[in-house]
Each structure stands twice: as structure tokens, then as C-alpha cells.
Amino acid sequence: MIRLGAEPSKMREIELDDVFLSRLQLLIIMSKAYLNGYPLGRHRIKSILENAKHIKMEAVGLDEDLELFGEDESTENGLGFDSAFYQRVKLLAVMAEAIAKGHALEQHKKEALEKNLDAVCESITFNKQVSDIQFLKVA
């Protein structure tokens, strides 16, 4: 039997932060796949749209919380990201949604998407250990 996941001493329920990061990771992978010319199948489109919808919804809420409390960082939600990060995440979700809906991105928009992806990945790298973003190799 294959065993994957947390060590026994670190096992716990999956929290909203975990789900948010996983959805964001999937969105990054699929956006990178698009930029590298991989085709979008019917199921993959469904996956992008669903993840983008959740990410947009959750990032909006988190971003508004930051503005409301005048916080530089979202320490209360446990992720420790700043407002600019959530703005970038929202932008990523909007662009991924556009891709999934069949809107072809012009070259300058592709470059903007790539820059945005790099910035989001960098933020995740700062907040998570490098070993946690090995999934990027899959793209």
C-alpha cells in the first residue's frame, strides 16, 4: 500500500486555507499548461472554471478583510499574504476564466499572465517551503 500525505504526528482535518492554496496551485498549473500550448479538454475547462470561481470569491473576501482592518498582512486567516497578493490572485482567476471560456489571449496578455504567475508563485514560495510547491514541475 502506498502512503502519502502528512506524517502521523501532523495529521489533522483539511482547513479552508489548505483548500484555497490547493485550488490556487491547480489554477497555476493549468494556466502554465495553457501558456505552454497544451490543449484544454472538456473536463479541464470545467476544472478551471470551478477553481477560478472559488478563488475569486475567497480572494475577494480575504482582500476586503485586509482593507477593513487596515492590516498589512492577513495574519488572522493564517496565510500571511498581503493585499497585493490577493489582487494578483484575483487577476489570475479572471484571466484563467477567460482562457477557459475560449477567449484567445493576445501576446501582451500572455506576457502579463506569465508575470502574474511568477509573482504569485514567488509569494507562495516565501510563505511555504520550496518542497511544498514541487507540483509546479508537473506543468
Place this chain on the structure above:
Amino acid sequence: MVGTLMYSVNREVLPFENGLEAWIYFESYGVPDIIVADVNLADLSGPELLGKVKGLDRNTVVILYSDVPEREAIVREAGADAFLAKPFGVSELFDLVQRFVVEDRSGS
């Protein structure tokens, strides 16, 4: 999350509310290639579902997950193909897809 990952690798996904609902569907329409389920399912537990499914088709891959360390031994005893200890992330799910979807398909 598991569902959206499977969609992202272009696989059809059938979500069920509990173990019994899944089993009733499998009895009527056949078992899928891969089953990913919580150990602690309502009505019919993950290991119970696993036993019934393997009785129908030994080749069906059954992956069970839990946040309780003691349940790993139960899952092993039941004959699961993989145990996912919560919390797990995208990389673990991709690892399983690689092993049970990509490699199996290229091997067959």
C-alpha cells in the same frame, strides 16, 4: 478538491454523498477505474466499500484518506491501494494520478 484535480487531468468524476449511495450506483452501473474516499463515510465506511468493490473488480484502485493516524492500519488491513493522510496537497494527488492513471495507461 479531489474532483477538480481529476477534471484537470481530463477524467470523468462521479461524486457521491455517502458510501452506500456509491455502492448502489456501482452495483447497477459497474465500478469506476479509481475510487477516492474518506475512511469515515456515512452508511457504509470506506473500508467496507473497499471490500465490496474489490469483490466485484479486484483491479479497481481504491484510495482512502483520513485525519486519524490509527485508521491507517485499518486501511492497510482492508487492502487499499493507497492511504492519504490528511492534510494532503496537490502534489500528493498528482503523484497518485501519475501512478494509477498515467503509468497504468502507458503500461497497458
